[in-house]
Amino acid sequence: MKRLITTALLAAPLFAMATPVNLVTNGSFESTTVNSGTWTIVDAATGWTVGPQGLEIRNNVAGTAASGVNFAELDTTTNSWISQSLATVAGYTYTLSFSYANRPDNQGANSNGLNWSIGDLSGTVGQNTTTSWATFTTTFIGTGSPMTLRFGAIGRSDGYGTSLDNISVTTQNAGGNANGVPEPQSIALILAALGAMGIALRRRKA
Template identity: 50%
Template sequence: MRTMLLSALLLATPLLSQADSASNLVVNGSFESVVINSSNRWDIFSNISGWTGGSAGIEVRNNAVGLARDGVNFVELDTTANSSMFQTVATQAGQRYTLSFFYADRIGNGQASNGLDWSLDGSHWNAVSSGTGGNSHDWKQLQFDFNATGATTLYFRASGSSDRLGTSLDQVSITTAVPEPQSAALLLGGLAALSFLARRRRLN
């Protein structure tokens, strides 16, 4: 019975680790470490906690021209001009992760002015937005699964007209990818076996 119990534990432990590792690896992913004195205000910083800014810095807005998706702050990267920011995240080689973030076109802003790009290595860029902003922030979520080859450097940059008006960004995260359905079933099977063996042991 000890051999069966050990086997069930070995089966369940890696999957439990995956289930428990959904914490965000991105530092300051919702930009809440930045203190803006009051609502409806904004400021531009060279860098902020976790993020290195580009040539025109990082603009952090406290519910200014729109409401944050998470907390009170969000970022706009068309500051005094189109800018960028990046962060290196401690992902592990061979592990699968999920990138997630929310973006919204600036309220009342035209399509040519909006625009946000992202990259996981700084060489291949992906566009997510160049729409027309409506009367309120319409936050949309992007999710992307990837296999890490080591540490991952996540980049964002403004891509619309360089006119101090652009797409908003909030609630950025990189988490361990959710196990495939087969793995989840294996986890449940392992937990059931553990429960059965523990119950038998109490009865004997």
């Protein structure tokens, strides 16, 4: 009996173990190859729907990335936007997080700023002259239907907007897994624990 209780106690944490998964695809814009010290404007990027004015991706020019080597700007030659549809579970609490900073050569607060939205929730950041990366974080409730995450440039359309990087959407529901489904390594641990419990139970009956 003691062995069974010990096994159960050891197995219990495994049911809660799962690494939060980022629901956002290409949240740091690393899927586009950009040489260091250069930038490019693209009309498509993995995971993202890109507005008609394109998406500017930079690597170690007019700033450095908050995560990885690439980062984005949505004021290309004029204000643009990007969006991505995310599958959510109804009633789950999700955390949206992203980094933003103004260019070292920014043209003043009126030139800067981003708006963001997810479902019915929205806001603005970066309408200042701060050039160091800051992180914005908020939470929202999943609807169970695809929810659109959108970012857009809102400052003066002059090619000198606010930078964006390191975008993530995660949840701690369902044992910490953002998708509400145990990851393969967690499933293996759970099965191993259940097996150990079964063996202990059979020995006890014998």
